[in-house]
Amino acid sequence: MTDPPISPAATVLVVDDDADIRDLIIGQLRQENYRLLGVGSLTELRQTLREESVDLIVLDLNLPDGDGLSLCRELRAEGSAVQIIMVTARGSAIDRVLGLELGADDYLTKPFEPRELLVRIRNLLRRGRSEPVAPVEAMRYAHFGPWRLDLVQRRLVAPDERLVMLSSAEYRLLCRFIEEPNIVLAREALLPERRATAAFDRTIDLQISRLRQKLAVLPGGSELILTVRGEGYVLASAVDYS
CATH class of the missing domain: 1.10.10.10 (Winged helix-like DNA-binding domain superfamily/Winged helix DNA-binding domain)
Known part of the structure; x- marks a missing residue:
């Protein structure tokens, strides 16, 4: 029995230059009723973030116009709180540590079980919605x-x-x-x-x-x-x- 999705309004952006992999991940996520977007480059990703409100990014590190690590660092430097799961063929501990250091919330190495990605996305979205939000004036x-x-x-x-x-x-x-x-x-x-x-x-x-x-x-x-x-x-x- 599938757990209920966090929210039908949650928007997940899948970033991978391989259209087959991108479509496969999006297809796996459709069962969760998320609002799904897909792009194949950092340029398209940046454009999408300017135009859309995104809750979580599934981010491949190796993209044709740059490294996903650099994008992650840029987003955190700008103060963005979007959830990020890095997905990559790089499997070394150094890459994992670097990804977390630059602001990723989670890290998956290809190949991975589709169910594992679903669970990690659900957990991150649930955590994001349950984080404490302080009143601006009362408790900054x-x-x-x-x-x-x-x-x-x-x-x-x-x-x-x-x-x-x-x-x-x-x-x-x-x-x-x-x-x-x-x-x-x-x-x-x-x-x-x-x-x-x-x-x-x-x-x-x-x-x-x-x-x-x-x-x-x-x-x-x-x-x-x-x-x-x-x-x-x-x-x-x-x-x-x-």
């Missing part, structure tokens, strides 16, 4: 350690107003820590959508590592997220809002 910033987290623009702000962009996954992760500061959170609590496999899922480790590196650029930032061996992770800081 969360203050912790030397940092401010902008809850509207989803980015870190340093005391000198320097901005540090966060991927959607990094933002969600930091929000979980901020919701329960000074409390040890198990891996299952940080990745609830993968509760059954969280104990073995290394994605959370990559995301925390990248988040720590971004926080560590300010004095005291490297001591904010601590590992509690055998239990999980903790944000070792009080949190205030303004």
